[in-house]
Amino acid sequence: xxxxxxxxxxxxxxxxxxxxxxxxxxxxxxxxxxxxxxxxxxxxxxxxxxxxxxxxxxxxxxxxxxxxxxxxxxxxxxxxxxxxxxxxxxxxxxxxxxxxxxxxxxxxxxxxxxxxxxxxxxxxxxxxxxxxxxxxxxxxxxxxxxxxxxxxxxxxxxxxxxxxxxxxxxxxxxxxxxxxxxxxxxxxxxxxxxxxxxxxxxxxxxxxxxxxxxxxxxxxxxxxxxxxxxxxxxxxxxxxxxxxxxxxxxxxxxxxxxxxxxxxxxxxxxxxxxxxxxxxxxxxxxxxxxxxxxxxxxxxxxxxxxxxxxxxxxxxxxxxxxxxxxxxxxxxxxxxxxxxxxxxxxxxxxxxxxxxxxxxxxxxxxxxxxxxxxxx
Numbered sequence: 017x018x019x020x021x022x023x024x025x026x027x028x029x030x031x032x033x034x035x036x037x038x039x040x041x042x043x044x045x046x047x048x049x050x051x052x053x054x055x056x057x058x059x060x061x062x063x064x065x066x067x068x069x070x071x072x073x074x075x076x077x078x079x080x081x082x083x084x085x086x087x088x089x090x091x092x093x094x095x096x097x098x099x100x101x102x103x104x105x106x107x108x109x110x111x112x113x114x115x116x117x118x119x120x121x122x123x124x125x126x127x128x129x130x131x132x133x134x135x136x137x138x139x140x141x142x143x144x145x146x147x148x149x150x151x152x153x154x155x156x157x158x159x160x161x162x163x164x165x166x167x168x169x170x171x172x173x174x175x176x177x178x179x180x181x182x183x184x185x186x187x188x189x190x191x192x193x194x195x196x197x198x199x200x201x202x203x204x205x206x207x208x209x210x211x212x213x214x215x216x217x218x219x220x221x222x223x224x225x226x227x228x229x230x231x232x233x234x235x236x237x238x239x240x241x242x243x244x245x246x247x248x249x250x251x252x253x254x255x256x257x258x259x260x261x262x263x264x265x266x267x268x269x270x271x272x273x274x275x276x277x278x279x280x281x282x283x284x285x286x287x288x289x290x291x292x293x294x295x296x297x298x299x300x301x302x303x304x305x306x307x308x309x310x311x312x313x314x315x316x317x318x319x320x321x322x323x324x325x326x327x328x329x330x331x332x333x334x335x336x337x338x339x340x341x342x343x344x345x346x347x348x349x350x351x352x353x354x355x356x357x358x359x360x361x362x363x364x365x366x367x368x369x370x371x372x373x374x375x376x377x378x379x380x381x382x383x384x385x386x387x388x389x390x391x392x
Contacts, residue, residue: 040124112124117371167303188360216260309354
């Protein structure tokens with residue numbers, strides 16, 4: 017039996033995926049992420065994998081590293097790289113419950129990226145049931161903080177990836193069914209404005225509002241956006257009492273560029289905003305950064321292998337560079353052959369309309385299984 021004829025069944029895949037979606041796992045809730053890791057660990061153990069828990073750092077969740085038995089164990093092989101944290105807070109299931117509506121299935125994190133991770137495990141399960149051994153050993157690494165830029169796991173990811181010949185990332189596929197062969201560079205920034213307090217009713221003029229300064233800076237930052245480098249502010253916290261001129265306001269910004277040089281210029285521009293004006297101190301510090309991943313020959317050869325498998329499935333597989341960073345940024349930038357966007361197809365990730373296309377699950381599963389069976 018060839019991998020592209022394996023008997024995947026969408027209904028069976030959805031039944032296995034449902035407990036994953038109903039186990040909410042927002043990044044900043046380490047206990048919730050660890051519950052999700054435990055659920056995944058059980059499914060990995062059922063595959064016959066040796067599962068290791070890597071303790072979390074920075075008050076974030078644990079990670080899982082699983083290795084499947086193989087006659088060439090210990091040699092450079094295939095790393096399946098995914099994350100099990102989501103952007104959705106606990107309680108999102110009340111607004112975005114697991115449900116199937118025709119060809120769509122909804123739920124928090126179903127597209128980004130629990131659906132793709134489960135799809136990868138189903139590919140391994142189907143290969144094992146068919147008695148098809150992958151030419152190379154396979155390792156699975158599930159991480160806990162990708163949605164915040166992987167501050168606690170980048171070293172783990174890069175160390176593990178360096179042991180392998182290929183990295184397969186089941187992040188969401190492109191809307192046209194394509195895969196990702198490169199990603200833009202991304203930098204995050206932490207901002208703080210520090211003003212002067214006063215009573216907002218009795219002595220307003222004596223105070224210096226940190227919120228007002230931050231508001232002006234936010235407008236200026238977003239106006240810095242060009243075609244080569246974008247800027248956005250996504251988190252703002254400020255003030256304690258409405259009758260007090262706010263002394264502290266904090267915010268987080270994100271910048272993205274297709275080229276590393278453009279991002280470097282963007283970083284310089286952001287850091288240059290620091291300073292004091294009208295007795296309000298404004299500070300910008302650089303947060304986590306994802307390097308630009310530009311496809312090299314090894315990644316393009318890997319993409320061509322995937323295209324050949326897709327043709328056997330009757331699909332013309334496109335490939336693109338994409339925004340919205342992933343942990344593939346790290347492995348691709350290291351020069352390791354990396355193919356991203358191998359997960360489910362759908363829309364609405366990071367929203368309350370997140371869904372996957374049920375009709376595409378079998379094809380994507382067979383594509384993933386075909387890759388695992390073909391790479392040597």
